[in-house]
Amino acid sequence: MDNFERKIRDSKNVIRPKELDSDKIYSKASTYRKFSIKDLFTPRLVVKYLLMVLVIGIAFGSGLLINNHNSHENPINHSNEPQIIDDSGKNQTITPIERLDLNETAVSDEYLKFTNEEDLIQYLKSSKSSYSYRDGVKGVGDETVNVEGTAAEPTNSDVVESDYQTNVQVEGVDEADIVKVIKNKIFYLPTSFESYRIHMLEEVDDKLFLRKTIKYGKSEEVIKTVNGFNLIQASERCPLDLYVTDNYLIVRVSKYEYKYTQSTTSTFRYYSYYDYTHTTLFEIYDIETLDLVTRIDTAGDNISTRLVNDTLYVVNNYYDYMNNTKSFYYFPFFYIDDIYYETGVDRIYYPKEDDYKSKSYISVYKIDLGEKIKVEDLHILSSNANNLYATAKNLYLINSYGNEVINDVDYQYISPISVVTVVNISDGLTLSGSFKVKGYISDKYWIDEKDNYVRVVSNGTEVKNGYIDQKYFYSYESYVFNYLTIFEKTEEGYIQISQLTKGIGKEGESIKSARFNGDRVTVVTFRQTDPLYYIDIADPYNPVITSAFEISGFSVYQHPYKDNLVIGFGYEANDNGSITGYKITLFDISDKENIKAVGESFVIASRENLGKYTNRYYYEPEILSNPKALFVNLDRDIFGFRIQSTTYSSSNYETRFTSEYIVFKVEVDSPKPLNVIVHEKYDTADWKERMSMYDRMVFIGKNYYLLCRDVVYSYIYEDGKLIDNAKIDLYKMN
Amino acid sequence: MRLTEQEFEVKYYLYKDTIYSIAYTYTHNSFDASDITQEVFMKYLNSTKSFTSNDDEKYWLIRVTINTSLSYITSSWKKKVDLLDSLEHAKDEANSEEFNYYKEIVSLPNKSKEVLILYYYEDLKIEEIAKVLKTNPNVIKKRLQRAREKLKERLKED
Numbered sequence: 001m002d003n004f005e006r007k008i009r010d011s012k013n014v015i016r017p018k019e020l021d022s023d024k025i026y027s028k029a030s031t032y033r034k035f036s037i038k039d040l041f042t043p044r045l046v047v048k049y050l051l052m053v054l055v056i057g058i059a060f061g062s063g064l065l066i067n068n069h070n071s072h073e074n075p076i077n078h079s080n081e082p083q084i085i086d087d088s089g090k091n092q093t094i095t096p097i098e099r100l101d102l103n104e105t106a107v108s109d110e111y112l113k114f115t116n117e118e119d120l121i122q123y124l125k126s127s128k129s130s131y132s133y134r135d136g137v138k139g140v141g142d143e144t145v146n147v148e149g150t151a152a153e154p155t156n157s158d159v160v161e162s163d164y165q166t167n168v169q170v171e172g173v174d175e176a177d178i179v180k181v182i183k184n185k186i187f188y189l190p191t192s193f194e195s196y197r198i199h200m201l202e203e204v205d206d207k208l209f210l211r212k213t214i215k216y217g218k219s220e221e222v223i224k225t226v227n228g229f230n231l232i233q234a235s236e237r238c239p240l241d242l243y244v245t246d247n248y249l250i251v252r253v254s255k256y257e258y259k260y261t262q263s264t265t266s267t268f269r270y271y272s273y274y275d276y277t278h279t280t281l282f283e284i285y286d287i288e289t290l291d292l293v294t295r296i297d298t299a300g301d302n303i304s305t306r307l308v309n310d311t312l313y314v315v316n317n318y319y320d321y322m323n324n325t326k327s328f329y330y331f332p333f334f335y336i337d338d339i340y341y342e343t344g345v346d347r348i349y350y351p352k353e354d355d356y357k358s359k360s361y362i363s364v365y366k367i368d369l370g371e372k373i374k375v376e377d378l379h380i381l382s383s384n385a386n387n388l389y390a391t392a393k394n395l396y397l398i399n400s401y402g403n404e405v406i407n408d409v410d411y412q413y414i415s416p417i418s419v420v421t422v423v424n425i426s427d428g429l430t431l432s433g434s435f436k437v438k439g440y441i442s443d444k445y446w447i448d449e450k451d452n453y454v455r456v457v458s459n460g461t462e463v464k465n466g467y468i469d470q471k472y473f474y475s476y477e478s479y480v481f482n483y484l485t486i487f488e489k490t491e492e493g494y495i496q497i498s499q500l501t502k503g504i505g506k507e508g509e510s511i512k513s514a515r516f517n518g519d520r521v522t523v524v525t526f527r528q529t530d531p532l533y534y535i536d537i538a539d540p541y542n543p544v545i546t547s548a549f550e551i552s553g554f555s556v557y558q559h560p561y562k563d564n565l566v567i568g569f570g571y572e573a574n575d576n577g578s579i580t581g582y583k584i585t586l587f588d589i590s591d592k593e594n595i596k597a598v599g600e601s602f603v604i605a606s607r608e609n610l611g612k613y614t615n616r617y618y619y620e621p622e623i624l625s626n627p628k629a630l631f632v633n634l635d636r637d638i639f640g641f642r643i644q645s646t647t648y649s650s651s652n653y654e655t656r657f658t659s660e661y662i663v664f665k666v667e668v669d670s671p672k673p674l675n676v677i678v679h680e681k682y683d684t685a686d687w688k689e690r691m692s693m694y695d696r697m698v699f700i701g702k703n704y705y706l707l708c709r710d711v712v713y714s715y716i717y718e719d720g721k722l723i724d725n726a727k728i729d730l731y732k733m734n
Numbered sequence: 735m736r737l738t739e740q741e742f743e744v745k746y747y748l749y750k751d752t753i754y755s756i757a758y759t760y761t762h763n764s765f766d767a768s769d770i771t772q773e774v775f776m777k778y779l780n781s782t783k784s785f786t787s788n789d790d791e792k793y794w795l796i797r798v799t800i801n802t803s804l805s806y807i808t809s810s811w812k813k814k815v816d817l818l819d820s821l822e823h824a825k826d827e828a829n830s831e832e833f834n835y836y837k838e839i840v841s842l843p844n845k846s847k848e849v850l851i852l853y854y855y856e857d858l859k860i861e862e863i864a865k866v867l868k869t870n871p872n873v874i875k876k877r878l879q880r881a882r883e884k885l886k887e888r889l890k891e892d
Contacts, residue, residue, distance in 0.1 A: 004886070005854065011835035012855045015758045025746070025775045026739045238740050254738045579764075 009650070110434055110493065111349040111380065120345055121330050123381070124359050159184045159204060160701035167559075167630040169444055173390050174307040176241035176252060177628045179696040179707060182287075185211075186698055187249055189239050190709040196239050198251065199730060200290060201712070203700045208712060210730045212290045214239075216253075229261045237281070243307045245369050248293065249285040250312060252305065279335075280316055284373065294373055297335040298365050304388035306395070313395060313425060314365040317384040332363045332379050343377055349431055350381040358383040362397050362421065366429050378429040380421055389447045394432070395423040396447055396454070400440040415481075416440045416460035420447070422494070435494035437485050438462075445558075445627075448516035453540045454487045454494065457504075457523060459511040482511045482525060486540045503545045504533055515558035515566065522566055522589060526554035527577060532568070532587060534595045546592040551601070553583045557627050561666070562634065564590035565598070569623050569630075572603050582621055582643075586666070586673050599673040602664070604643070620644070631697045636717060637666040640678070642694045658683035659693030661706055663722060678715065678722050680706065736779060746775065749792065752856055753799045759840050759851050760803035770806055774799050793866045796856070800848060800866075838888045846881035853878055 114120040164181040168174060178189045186201040196216035202209050220234040236256060243250040280302035284293045300316030307313075318332045333342045351357065361379045368374040380397075387398040397420065404417035418441045424430040439458030441447055446457045464477040482504040487494040505511065505525030513524045519538035525531055531548045532555070552575075555568030565586060572583040585601040604621075622629040623641040632639045640663035648655045663678035682693050695707045704722055706713040710730045715722040737745065750771060757770035777798055785791040839850050852858045852866060860878070864871040 004882075007831065007835050008839065008850065008882075008885070009854045011832045011839060012755065013832050014836040015755050025772050026742050026779065238738075240740070254740055256738055256741070 110352050111431055112352055113349055114345045117330075117345050120348060123350060123357075124330055162698065162700040163635075164633075164698045164700070166628050167632060168628070169389070170391050172308065172392050174243060175628060176243055176305050176307075177696075178241055179698060180242050180244040180249075181698050181700070182244045182246070184700055185244075185287075186700075186705065186707075187242055187244055188695070188707050189242055189251075190707070191695055192709060196237075198239060198242070198249075199710075200249075201705075201730075203703065206701075206703060208703075208705065208714065208728055213730075214251075214285070214290055223259075225264065228264050230264055231259060231261050233259050239283075243305075243312065244287060245307070245310050247287055247310075247371070248369050249287050249290065250307075250369070251283045251285070252302065253281040253283055255281055280314065282312070282314070282367065284369070294337055295335070296365075296367060296373075296375060298363065299332045299334060300361070300363050303362075303385050303397075304390075306388070306390040308390070308392050308425065310369045311425075312365075312367040312369060313390065314363075314367065315385055315388050315395065315397060316363045316365070318361040318363045318379070319359060319384075332361050332377070334365065334375065334377065336375065341375075343379055347377055348379045348381065351434075357381075360384050362399075364395060364397075364423050364429060366425065376429055378423060378431065380431065382419070382421060385421075387441065387444050389444045389449075391449045393424065393426045394449060395425055396449070397421040397423065398441050398444075398447065400442065400458075404438075412465045413462055414465065415462035418456075418458060420454075420456075422454075433489075433493040435487050435496070437483070439481060439483055442511075443513070445516075446511075446514050448521070450516075450518070452489045453497075454489070455516055455521065455537055455540070456483075456485045456487070457511055457514045457521065458483050458485065480505070480508050480510050482509070482523075484521065484523075484535060484537075484543055486537065486543065488540065498541050498543055500535065500543045500545070504535075505531065512554045512570070513556050513558050513568075515560060517560045520589070520592065522558055522587075522595075524555045524558065524568065524570070526573075532595060534589055534592050536592055547595050549587070549595045549597065551585065551597060553579075555583075555585065556624050557630075559627070559630060559632070559639075561586070564588060565668070567639070567666075569621065571624075572601075582624070584664075584674055586668070598668060599671050602672075602674040602676075629696070631663075633699055636720075638677070638722075639664050639666070640697050642696075644693070654685055656683050656685050657693075661694040661697065663697065665720065678706075680713065682708075736781065742775075742779065745778075749795055750775075752792070753795060755855055756796065756799045756851060757803050759847065759855070760800075760807050762840065766806065770799065770802050774802055777802070789862070789865075793862070796852070796858075796866045797868075804844065834889070835885075838885055841888075842881060842884060845877055846884055849874055849877045850881050850885070 114123070161183045162181045166175055166177045166180065178191060180187045184203045186199075186203075188199045188201065190197065190199075198214040199210060200212045200214075202211050216237050216239055218234055218236045220232050223231045223233050225231070235258075238254050240252045240254055242252075278301055279297045279299050281295060281297045283295050285291065286293055298314055298316055300318030303315045303317060305312060305314050331342045331345075331348070333340060335341070348361075358381055360383050361381055362383075362385045364378045364380075366376040366378075368376070383399055383401070385397040385399050387400070389396040389398065398418060399421070400416060400418040404415060406413045406415075416439055418437050418439065419434060420437070420441070421434040422432045424432040435454070437456050437458050439460035441456060441458050448455045459480070459482045461478050461480050481501065484500040484504060485496060486498045488497045504523055506527070509525040509527040509531070511523055512526045515522050516537075519536065521535045521537055523533045523535060525533070531550045533548045534546050535543055536546050537543045553570060553572040555570035557569045559567045559569065561567050566589055568583075568585045568587060570583055571579045572581040573579050582604040583601050586598040587595060588598050589595045621641050621643045629641050630639060631641065640661060643660045643662065645658045645660075646655060647658065659682050661678070661680045662676055665675045665677045667673050667675060680694060684693075693708060695709070697704060697706045699705070699717075702717045703725075704715040704717060706715070712728040712730065714725040714728060716725050717723075753774050754767050754771045757774075758764070758767040761767050761770065774795060778795060783794065785794065840847060842850070848867065849863060852863045853860070858866065860871050860874050863874045867874070
């Protein structure tokens, strides 16, 4: 390669890599709806279509057309009876549980119920299609789960209980994570692509013991051998995250099955068939013995889960794949230990407004994790949910989507819209209504419940098109909007009582983060600089922006710290608005008329001089996309998080993966209030290890543990510092 | 969808830089390139197309990225914006020689630009580029030769 060609190659460095969130893309793809077709429907055409539908409807009504839906036979026996699992769950004895009679429950009149199954099937057939597909459903596979005990029992039992909690949005409403701590026990699911396992660690007498490990494996079976090739059927399960209660360890698991042919004489493989189950499996283990108590497999792709008072709430999107000729799954379903249950028609709601008619269900499962595990379900035929906000009383199922078209006389307004469906969980599962707000609710932190009020921030871009002489034209007029809207829950449903439409962000700026806390909400907007707004919402009828503080960059996650501080985690940017690094800033919001930054921000450069042919790509603190990665110990003013990065050297074609863990001490009175007290760094060229380095830090009493796959680094807290104590190799423990 | 979330993450990290870089060479700004990257992955997730190999999958993604980027910049929305103006944002932080080369490459006609980007930025071989663009390898060789000549000429003019 000559010098000219090398310069061409090097000019790629001008491209600034940008990290996107694969989870969000996946979530959006699963709720993908094509709205552009609406552009083809002018009001005149819509009227024509309506007339056609009317004529066909009359023809149906008068028997002119043959209604053949009775010819369809559903091969699945409907089991509308409620379910319960026996204590052990192993003998699969099913006895009825008490179910909420929804007919006697106050339900918002925005939703209706079907009176029989045929009505539901006709409704599904007539609904517009959804863009979420299900390829087939199978029961739980035969993969092996090994539980190993690897440590000797301790002789003493001086137990200190931990105060560690996952960084959740709402106190008392737990969110799943890869690490959970209860009393003196740590349950740890290392992030790894190589192998899947869950460690149970226990601290006794200031020492850490590995009690047990659950291993997840693959299963493979040769089905037949033809012409020197084996056809192999394989299945694999992958634990995703955990919860613990006093009695159980709950593991969310994804699973898939595939077939491949492999030469009997070489390693050549040809993958011929994949079967993604599109169900969400929960495995529930006894917390002491780690014996599997039961498996509950729920239909649909999981959106989110929450644990409230020993009750697990599961929200899935479920789409009935109507063209599957082998079987018809009109009804959502679930398995308990391989036994199939189908939802009864009495658990399904559909919206009164035809605009929201859909084939897709939002399914809510309530799994009571008491001594007897019970399952209750509720389903809404209302497109898909793409986010969940939960309190101890309600689940808010958020569906934000592309374009809602509003036709005025001369103009057509197109803007994003969010529909929020509320399910009350304080006594069973009750559909308690819904509300609609203009714009995207892009984050669960953008919505908040206080007393009878629901406060929501939303944003988007509204486009104005129009008609001239009845011809549609693009006017290219658009504007970015940022709203704060407050709803009140009344007997008539959720009523909008106030909306702040101006003042949040300068022209063209959009909301990057928001955090509600009691009578205030702090909102960050960004285009070139970061104004942090303090909005007083003590009077829900009259929200007021009381002050704004401007600083370079912007925060994408705000963490309330003690009473009057907020830590902003986000990006640093230059005067052009280009991102130059990552930044943590402490804000003082004690004076609502004059919010300000406390001391200097802590900036981490995203692009260092690593050599002419070396580029750093993915480099981001996990907390920016996953606030649960934030470790906070409020009593000792400590917080920490991990950063992963990838560097590529074009001189030797080597990619290296680096993991760092940084722990900060907060000293509010210091000019530099954020001080690094621990900075661990590890790098490797092994691609498989790229996700399995530093995961989380937890603490039990004065001992701090940095969990790093099969190794734990321990520290002792003394005199405001974390002092290195030991490196513990889990597989060498005795 | 074709993949579970976990499997998608693997594919995502495998292809994201390629998709983003190609999209960037058409849009010249990170926001639009991110949008296109997202759109391509969504098309991928919702597509029913089956791939016979990893290469087949990669070529498909590159082809979709080019098509999506072209339709994006030729849409009535983007026609109004002088895309090269947005390059100035990148200028501040880039090496000036690298920037000059980059600016000239992305200003070339699409057929020349495509082959240079795939050959030099994405390290694809001539046969692979031919598969992506569904044409004969000899055609790609000629395009690449012409693209290099055009680029040299433009750099001389500067």
